[in-house]
Amino acid sequence: MQVLLATMNKGKVMELEELLNDEKIEILSLSDLPNYQEVEESGSTFAENAFIKARAACAAGKMITLADDSGLEVDALAGAPGIFSARYAGEPKNDEHNIEKLLTDLEGVPEENRTARFRCALAIICPDGQEYLTEGSVEGRILTERIGTGGFGYDPVFYLPDLQKTMAELSLDEKNCLSHRARAFAKAVPLLTALMKSF
Numbered sequence: 646m647q648v649l650l651a652t653m654n655k656g657k658v659m660e661l662e663e664l665l666n667d668e669k670i671e672i673l674s675l676s677d678l679p680n681y682q683e684v685e686e687s688g689s690t691f692a693e694n695a696f697i698k699a700r701a702a703c704a705a706g707k708m709i710t711l712a713d714d715s716g717l718e719v720d721a722l723a724g725a726p727g728i729f730s731a732r733y734a735g736e737p738k739n740d741e742h743n744i745e746k747l748l749t750d751l752e753g754v755p756e757e758n759r760t761a762r763f764r765c766a767l768a769i770i771c772p773d774g775q776e777y778l779t780e781g782s783v784e785g786r787i788l789t790e791r792i793g794t795g796g797f798g799y800d801p802v803f804y805l806p807d808l809q810k811t812m813a814e815l816s817l818d819e820k821n822c823l824s825h826r827a828r829a830f831a832k833a834v835p836l837l838t839a840l841m842k843s844f
């Protein structure tokens with residue numbers, strides 16, 4: 646079975662490839678579709694954006710397609726950056742600038758009020774029109790400086806109190822045991838297993 650990952654984000658591709666690690670699944674990504682034009686993420690929720698990305702890629706690739714829309718919700722910022730996480734510091738999107746803006750926006754906010762979560766909406770679309778969505782989240786806290794070099798995006802400032810580590814201090818396998826993306830993916834596994842039998 647072929648599965649298309651509808652994302653331009655190399656960090657997501659790496660994590661999803663590892664999660665999808667099954668010899669019966671051949672994984673393709675948008676770079677395997679010649680001339681693919683990235684769609685505008687015009688939805689107002691993670692779920693809407695995940696479907697927008699998945700539908701466009703599925704139409705182009707005509708195979709089972711997975712799209713992830715994800716982001717960071719910070720309580721002290723009333724849920725921002727949320728669906729705007731990737732372009733928080735403007736276009737073109739840049740992880741370093743986004744972290745810089747986040748830390749500036751949170752200047753003076755005490756540790757106990759820096760609670761946050763990563764959210765992931767994972768859309769699965771089949772060429773015959775079936776559409777599914779799973780979601781996952783992970784709770785943490787935003788530090789005042791970066792720690793760790795792994796992962797991508799906001800990982801260096803996202804602290805997991807239980808592990809006493811940032812997401813960027815985790816190995817790929819460790820991150821894939823507890824991340825928002827891994828949790829959304831875990832809920833999609835029974836679905837993918839069923840789809841593998843029918844396609």
Ligand SMILES: O=c1nc[nH]c2c1ncn2[C@H]1C[C@H](O)[C@@H](COP(=O)(O)OP(=O)(O)OP(=O)(O)O)O1
Binds near residue numbers: 654657799800812
């Ligand atoms: O595990 C994560 N660790 C750290 N940061 C993360 C994570 N997961 C999402 N994020 C952040 C990165 C980006 O600022 C935004 C996702 O935005 P989002 O539009 O879903 O992805 P994207 O534009 O990078 O790639 P694409 O839309 O092609 O899948 O949330």
Ligand SMILES: [Mg+2]
Binds near residue numbers: 686731
């Ligand atoms: Mg995006």
